[in-house]
Amino acid sequence: MKIDKPVNKPVIVALDFPDTASALSLINRLDPELCRLKVGKELFTRTGPDFVRNLIKRDFDVFLDLKFHDIPNTVAGAVAAAADLGVWMVNVHAGGGRTMLEAARNALSEDSGTLLIAVTVLTSMGDEDLSELNVSATSAEQVMTLATLSRDYGLDGVVCSARETPMLRQSLGEDFLLVTPGIRPAGDSADDQKRVLTPSEAVRDGSDFLVIGRPVTQAEDPSSKLQQIMAEINGKK
Numbered sequence: 672m673k674i675d676k677p678v679n680k681p682v683i684v685a686l687d688f689p690d691t692a693s694a695l696s697l698i699n700r701l702d703p704e705l706c707r708l709k710v711g712k713e714l715f716t717r718t719g720p721d722f723v724r725n726l727i728k729r730d731f732d733v734f735l736d737l738k739f740h741d742i743p744n745t746v747a748g749a750v751a752a753a754a755d756l757g758v759w760m761v762n763v764h765a766g767g768g769r770t771m772l773e774a775a776r777n778a779l780s781e782d783s784g785t786l787l788i789a790v791t792v793l794t795s796m797g798d799e800d801l802s803e804l805n806v807s808a809t810s811a812e813q814v815m816t817l818a819t820l821s822r823d824y825g826l827d828g829v830v831c832s833a834r835e836t837p838m839l840r841q842s843l844g845e846d847f848l849l850v851t852p853g854i855r856p857a858g859d860s861a862d863d864q865k866r867v868l869t870p871s872e873a874v875r876d877g878s879d880f881l882v883i884g885r886p887v888t889q890a891e892d893p894s895s896k897l898q899q900i901m902a903e904i905n906g907k908k
């Protein structure tokens with residue numbers, strides 16, 4: 672799916688909730704004109720596809736963050752199932768390799784409304800963790816290798832840390848989507864994130880979509896927090 676840039680709705684709110692009720696109490700206060708939503712493994716495993724259908728029925732674009740990683744045939748089936756569910760974005764692990772990436776890509780029709788992106792190296796993994804896996808590249812080198820592979824095999828983009836955004840934007844060009852977590856509006860707590868950027872810094876460095884959880888989900892007024900974030904991105908603050 673081709674996305675016009677800069678994207679008009681760059682914030683993806685991470686629904687890191689353990690059940691439908693707590694997720695819905697936030698969603699009832701959010702406007703699908705202002706943000707998209709990310710459903711990850713915990714919420715999906717607890718609430719299932721019907722919950723995702725409910726979000727889509729409420730006009731939200733849903734990023735199904737299940738990070739598929741399996742043999743090509745299985746991943747292709749899972750990606751096709753996500754597209755049938757009507758999600759706007761789905762992801763796979765680039766470490767599944769060329770055949771898996773191609774199978775995932777081919778599982779989506781040319782005019783599919785679903786974006787396919789990849790995870791490269793998890794940001795929880797450092798150079799020492801890679802070396803223990805017998806990967807001699809640094810994490811930055813491995814991110815570049817896996818992101819390049821993802822682009823070359825037709826994926827729409829990658830999830831990457833804010834730290835990796837400038838190098839990926841520079842080498843992979845403008846058409847490749849960069850989706851970045853670890854975002855904190857100026858003055859907000861970093862929580863357990865080690866390196867954070869503000870929304871406008873992330874966009875300046877080349878991020879297309881910002882995954883933002885607690886700054887919005889824990890805000891007293893999530894909707895006005897989102898409006899503040901959008902104003903900051905648009906240089907109005």
Ligand code: C5P
Nearest residue numbers: 685687794852853864882883884885886
């Ligand atoms: O609450 P917070 O804004 O830190 O949430 C960030 C979201 O992005 C969470 O859903 C987290 O799992 C996800 N994420 C991340 N870092 C990564 C990949 C995903 O924080 N490298």
